[in-house]
Amino acid sequence: DQQVKQNSPSLSVQEGRISILNCDYTNSMFDYFLWYKKYPAEGPTFLISISSIKDKNEDGRFTVFLNKSAKHLSLHIVPSQPGDSAVYFCAASAGYSGAGSYQLTFGKGTKLSVIP
Amino acid sequence: DTGVSQDPRHKITKRGQNVTFRCDPISEHNRLYWYRQTLGQGPEFLTYFQNEAQLEKSRLLSDRFSAERPKGSFSTLEIQRTEQGDSAMYLCASSSPLRGTEAFFGQGTRLTVV
Numbered sequence: 480d481q482q483v484k485q486n487s488p489s490l491s492v493q494e495g496r497i498s499i500l501n502c503d504y505t506n507s508m509f510d511y512f513l514w515y516k517k518y519p520a521e522g523p524t525f526l527i528s529i530s531s532i533k534d535k536n537e538d539g540r541f542t543v544f545l546n547k548s549a550k551h552l553s554l555h556i557v558p559s560q561p562g563d564s565a566v567y568f569c570a571a572s573a574g575y576s577g578a579g580s581y582q583l584t585f586g587k588g589t590k591l592s593v594i595p
Numbered sequence: 596d597t598g599v600s601q602d603p604r605h606k607i608t609k610r611g612q613n614v615t616f617r618c619d620p621i622s623e624h625n626r627l628y629w630y631r632q633t634l635g636q637g638p639e640f641l642t643y644f645q646n647e648a649q650l651e652k653s654r655l656l657s658d659r660f661s662a663e664r665p666k667g668s669f670s671t672l673e674i675q676r677t678e679q680g681d682s683a684m685y686l687c688a689s690s691s692p693l694r695g696t697e698a699f700f701g702q703g704t705r706l707t708v709v
Contacts, residue, residue, distance in 0.1 A: 522688075574695060581626060581651075582628065582640040
């Protein structure tokens with residue numbers, strides 16, 4: 480039973496264009512969502528997050544959108560750069576309110592390739 | 596560097612041997628987590644400490660696995676009688692009291708059981 484799903488295993492985008500990575504979740508208790516970037520043989524690097532009380536959070540080239548009714552979030556990268564090529568993981572937690580668990584549930588990841 | 600530190604980075608062991616990994620979290624972080632990642636999967640939660648107390652354990656954490664955080668600082672993860680299925684990347688993460696849901700990960704320990 481996968482509670483966090485990233486249905487696209489891979490995505491290729493031209494440099495300078497927008498990259499959109501998608502994530503769906505099933506657990507209504509999740510109230511905090513995070514995106515991590517991972518290079519081979521390294522640990523995940525935190526990118527950006529959003530709580531369930533917001534629908535958008537922006538940090539430089541990265542924007543995360545949350546649609547609670549659809550249980551869907553997306554990460555937009557604009558403009559995409561070759562250095563953005565990595566595996567991106569979506570993760571969810573039920574710990575933001577303090578009532579649930581702090582553990583993160585991850586999707587399987589989407590491999591982004593930015594073509595120069 | 597004040598990030599999460601894990602040691603060793605790589606470990607090759609024979610089946611049946613015991614192994615121990617160490618994690619040093621970011622110094623002001625009171626929460627520490629262990630995750631395991633296998634090829635093609637996202638990290639999977641194993642266990643979580645708040646200070647020295649182990650508050651959550653996953654069903655993935657069999658009797659052969661034990662984790663400790665004796666003084667609320669560094670943590671160790673021990674696997675006894677290793678099996679080939681234990682081969683994975685073991686990731687440690689920590690989070691602060693103020694932003695408890697944002698976990699910062701170490702580089703991981705790659706375990707290969709032969």
